[in-house]
Amino acid sequence: MQSEINNILSRCRKQDPAAQKALYEKYSPLFYGICLRYMKNKQDAEDVLVESFYRIFSKLHQFKDAGSFEGWMKRIVVNSNLMQIRKNSNLNLHVEIEQAYNLKEDATALTDIQHSELLGLMDEMPTGYRTVFNLYVIEGYKHREVAEKLGISINTSKSQLILAKKRMQQLYKKKHESQLKSS
Amino acid sequence: MSDSNDHIRSISEDFKPTPPPMAWNRIEKRLSNVKTKSKKKKYNLIRFWFSIAASLMVIITCTYIIYQESNSTQTYGVEYVAEWEDLDIQKDYFYSIENARMINNVSKVSYQN
Numbered sequence: 637m638q639s640e641i642n643n644i645l646s647r648c649r650k651q652d653p654a655a656q657k658a659l660y661e662k663y664s665p666l667f668y669g670i671c672l673r674y675m676k677n678k679q680d681a682e683d684v685l686v687e688s689f690y691r692i693f694s695k696l697h698q699f700k701d702a703g704s705f706e707g708w709m710k711r712i713v714v715n716s717n718l719m720q721i722r723k724n725s726n727l728n729l730h731v732e733i734e735q736a737y738n739l740k741e742d743a744t745a746l747t748d749i750q751h752s753e754l755l756g757l758m759d760e761m762p763t764g765y766r767t768v769f770n771l772y773v774i775e776g777y778k779h780r781e782v783a784e785k786l787g788i789s790i791n792t793s794k795s796q797l798i799l800a801k802k803r804m805q806q807l808y809k810k811k812h813e814s815q816l817k818s819s
Numbered sequence: 820m821s822d823s824n825d826h827i828r829s830i831s832e833d834f835k836p837t838p839p840p841m842a843w844n845r846i847e848k849r850l851s852n853v854k855t856k857s858k859k860k861k862y863n864l865i866r867f868w869f870s871i872a873a874s875l876m877v878i879i880t881c882t883y884i885i886y887q888e889s890n891s892t893q894t895y896g897v898e899y900v901a902e903w904e905d906l907d908i909q910k911d912y913f914y915s916i917e918n919a920r921m922i923n924n925v926s927k928v929s930y931q932n
Contacts, residue, residue: 749826
């Protein structure tokens with residue numbers, strides 16, 4: 637498995653089109669999934685996917701074999717998404733620490749959510765909430781790293797996350813209640 | 820909230836939708852555009868250095884020829900004039916007018932044949 641990736645990688649460095657396509661076919665579903673979580677529509681997600689792969693292929697010489705290749709590519713994909721978000725819209729990140737800290741979290745509220753539902757809920761959230769939620773909960777970045785990436789304070793990152801989770805829980809409950817009523 | 824975080828992370832990692840079929844064509848097109856541009860850049864760079872090398876060669880050759888010309892003129896002026904001054908034209912075989920005429924006739928005959 638690793639040797640196969642190394643083989644593809646070395647051929648991609650020589651700009652072998654077949655190897656580039658093989659790398660795309662292997663990782664594009666995973667990266668398209670990431671793009672769909674950050675972007676609000678499929679067209680934007682496709683644009684970011686194209687941009688991400690273009691950047692991966694053109695920066696391949698910068699990858700040192702020491703770390704994880706998949707991790708390195710994922711970082712490029714996430715950064716491409718963040719760049720697109722900055723280009724398209726203002727993140728609307730407000731410092732609402734007090735308001736956020738007064739909210740209580742329900743630890744079990746989203747433990748049975750399906751991915752399609754998650755995507756639906758994320759589409760309904762403001763860009764800032766969605767971005768912080770993606771970076772912290774799904775990508776596993778720390779608040780310090782999220783703050784650095786988005787150019788905000790650590791407290792803003794924390795408050796945005798709390799508000800994002802709260803909004804998500806509310807939307808999820810609302811949907812389930814309406815489903816129960818209709819059934 | 821770590822329970823739901825873990826759940827959300829795990830379902831997200833498993834989410835691998837099929838990308839749109841045109842995406843690869845767009846990537847391929849962008850990559851080929853870059854290749855063409857870089858080839859053009861490379862070609863222009865080669866052409867630039869080649870023209871500089873050619874210009875240098877012309878300059879060096881011209882300088883060498885001019886130097887040689889001026890140098891040989893001087894040498895001729897100093898050495899040959901001295902030789903010509905010491906030369907007894909009447910006695911010398913090669914420079915005698917008769918011999919010169921004879922050589923000239925012989926060569927004309929040989930060319931005609």
